[in-house]
Amino acid sequence: MEEVKRICPLCGAANPLEGRICVRCGADMRQSLPAAPGAGPLVPWREIGGALALGAAYLALELGWRLLRRRLRKLALPSRRSMLPEVMRRLLRREPAPKAEERVGELSLYGERVWEVRQRGARFWGAERFLWRSTRR
Known part of the structure; x- marks a missing residue:
């Protein structure tokens, strides 16, 4: 040995x-x-402070991204009521339908354009609707 x-x-x-x-x-x-156990710190305080600062910066950045995403969604999405066609709005307001003699000579043109953008995992979309009416009397 x-x-x-x-x-x-x-x-x-x-x-x-x-x-x-x-x-x-x-x-x-x-x-x-x-060195005897407990003679000095295992991790210097400077390294702990740096790690804590990095973690706090990450949390602040993540919170900022979430708030920005929520704000963009509110700006990009039209309200549900504006997405309904005119007929559905009348039904919801419980307005009477126009009489037959009022509808004669009325021309309505309804159009819609929907767009969608996907970027870095986020989805943004919107809709553009228009209603053009012409009445002949």
Whole structure:
């Protein structure tokens, strides 16, 4: 069985484990001992502060993105009521339908254009509707 030796930090000579002074150069061997547990902080405070600052910046950025997405959705989406055609609006308001004699000579043109954009996982869309009427009397 091989005997375990302590290596001198200055000259690299092998010394007995219980020795306090190197047999070759006379250097103090206690300096090469590992530090006792709890002798110093495992993680420097500067690194902890940097990690906390990075985490706080990430949370602030994520919150900003969520608020911006919510704001863009409100701006891009028309209200549900404006999306309904004129007939449905009349039904919801419970207005009577126009009489037959009022409808004679009336020309209505209804058009709709819908657009959608997808960018970086976000979806933006909108609708443009128009109603053109001409009455002949």
